[in-house]
Amino acid sequence: MEKLIVKGGTRLEGTVPVSGCKNAVLPIAVAAAILSDSVSVLHNVPNLTDVATLRAVLEELGATTKLKDTMLYIEPVNHIAYEAPYDLVRKMRASIYVLGPLVAKLGRAKVSFPGGCAIGPRPIDLHIQGLESLGAQVQVEKGYIFAQAERLVGTEMYLMGQHGPSVGATANVMMAATLAEGTTVIRGAAREPHISDLAQFLNAMGANIEGIGTSVLTIHGVKQLRGTEHNVISDDIEAGTFMVAAAITNGDVYVEGITPQQLPAVSEKLVEAGVELDWDDKGVRVTTPRQLKAVDVNTVPFPGFPTDMQAQMMGLLCLASGTSVITENVHTDRFIHAAELNRMGADLMLDGRKVVINGVSHLSGAPVMASDLRAGAVLVAAGMAAAGETVVSRVYHIDRGYEAIEKKLNSIGADIIRVNDDGEDL
Ligand code: UD1
Numbered sequence: 500m501e502k503l504i505v506k507g508g509t510r511l512e513g514t515v516p517v518s519g520c521k522n523a524v525l526p527i528a529v530a531a532a533i534l535s536d537s538v539s540v541l542h543n544v545p546n547l548t549d550v551a552t553l554r555a556v557l558e559e560l561g562a563t564t565k566l567k568d569t570m571l572y573i574e575p576v577n578h579i580a581y582e583a584p585y586d587l588v589r590k591m592r593a594s595i596y597v598l599g600p601l602v603a604k605l606g607r608a609k610v611s612f613p614g615g616c617a618i619g620p621r622p623i624d625l626h627i628q629g630l631e632s633l634g635a636q637v638q639v640e641k642g643y644i645f646a647q648a649e650r651l652v653g654t655e656m657y658l659m660g661q662h663g664p665s666v667g668a669t670a671n672v673m674m675a676a677t678l679a680e681g682t683t684v685i686r687g688a689a690r691e692p693h694i695s696d697l698a699q700f701l702n703a704m705g706a707n708i709e710g711i712g713t714s715v716l717t718i719h720g721v722k723q724l725r726g727t728e729h730n731v732i733s734d735d736i737e738a739g740t741f742m743v744a745a746a747i748t749n750g751d752v753y754v755e756g757i758t759p760q761q762l763p764a765v766s767e768k769l770v771e772a773g774v775e776l777d778w779d780d781k782g783v784r785v786t787t788p789r790q791l792k793a794v795d796v797n798t799v800p801f802p803g804f805p806t807d808m809q810a811q812m813m814g815l816l817c818l819a820s821g822t823s824v825i826t827e828n829v830h831t832d833r834f835i836h837a838a839e840l841n842r843m844g845a846d847l848m849l850d851g852r853k854v855v856i857n858g859v860s861h862l863s864g865a866p867v868m869a870s871d872l873r874a875g876a877v878l879v880a881a882g883m884a885a886a887g888e889t890v891v892s893r894v895y896h897i898d899r900g901y902e903a904i905e906k907k908l909n910s911i912g913a914d915i916i917r918v919n920d921d922g923e924d925l
Pocket residue numbers: 522525593620621622623624625626627660661662663664665666667668689805806807828829830831
């Protein structure tokens with residue numbers, strides 16, 4: 500297994516480009532491969548292991564995919580298979596995105612039931628409830644979800660769970676509804692920028708979705724969707740991670756390829772903490788001229804503060820003066836990184852779904868372990884700010900969602916090397 504050795508005490512300076520959004524490209528590629536009748540070409544596709552895993556799922560179903568640099572070519576097949584097996588789905592929960600499109604296109608689907616993960620139980624009841632509302636019969640047996648329907652039929656539904664809207668269920672049901680008979684109204688829909696990007700892609704394929712970017716999506720079913728060309732939106736979370744990395748190293752970094760509309764709450768909280776953000780039409784310059792201040796953060800669905808930035812913000816607040824409280828309302832068990840940050844000298848106390856952060860003057864390098872992809876990112880960021888060397892293991896989590904993280908950070912002044920278990924440079 501590979502590790503990252505992060506030399507601390509570096510200051511980031513320069514321009515770093517943001518790649519395409521992982522959470523947009525996954526459902527978009529599914530729609531292109533299953534719902535469409537002809538070839539699609541996606542641009543600005545990040546080279547991530549999650550994208551490779553999804554391509555394996557789509558190829559297992561019978562599609563042909565080719566990735567060249569940042570361009571992903573997807574050719575659907577007429578005789579697509581309807582089963583997504585355990586061995587593939589267990590590698591990536593987002594494989595559940597094939598469920599709705601398969602039922603809509605083929606009238607049946609057999610998809611392995613995704614398990615829990617390091618950030619909590621992550622149920623899929625809303626995905627199932629939404630498809631049942633469209634008339635699918637859904638059963639769970641022997642670890643698989645079986646869904647079938649002669650043709651899905653549009654309806655009105657409220658798709659909200661106890662923690663608010665669901666990104667995954669909104670995407671799954673919206674994709675299915677594009678080919679349903681009649682009109683579907685999804686109330687309580689997720690509003691994340693990647694959901695809007697998916698909806699825009701579906702409309703370019705010939706779907707008829709109204710209310711994009713709002714919590715009420717109206718989807719008028721069509722008979723057929725065709726392939727199209729699409730530029731995937733940039734990754735808000737990668738951009739936010741670079742903004743935190745700039746701030747935690749007292750750097751001066753231009754994060755290129757992001758708009759303030761994609762990251763409203765993160766921008767607001769960084770400014771509240773004392774980080775200076777200077778936006779223009781291509782990106783944002785991040786500088787941190789003074790001591791950071793403590794702030795309280797509540798994670799909530801978009802446009803609130805994203806759970807996927809919680810770990811990185813926690814790392815930053817470790818070095819702010821005063822006491823901050825982070826409350827995690829989306830993935831309520833998502834705190835494994837807190838214990839790793841404490842190993843680096845942070846003063847964090849876990850209390851249910853809250854973490855109390857007493858700011859410290861410095862962190863010190865230590866061997867630490869990435870437990871999920873964002874937890875991995877904060878350890879790299881904290882490692883850059885810490886005194887001495889931090890060795891981050893289980894880097895495969897980071898590679899799921901960050902393209903060439905050490906190359907991008909080294910290009911703006913970090914000192915990070917990737918080694919294998921034998922300590923050889925890679
Ligand atoms: C997506 C993102 C993930 C992000 C999350 C929240 C992808 C591939 N992943 O995950 O990075 O952290 O959105 O922004 O896009 N819930 C239910 N029942 C369901 C589905 C969800 O109760 O059927 C709950 C979840 O447990 C969680 C909340 O709803 O508490 C939000 O989850 P959801 O938005 O569905 O997250 P994902 O789509 O899995």
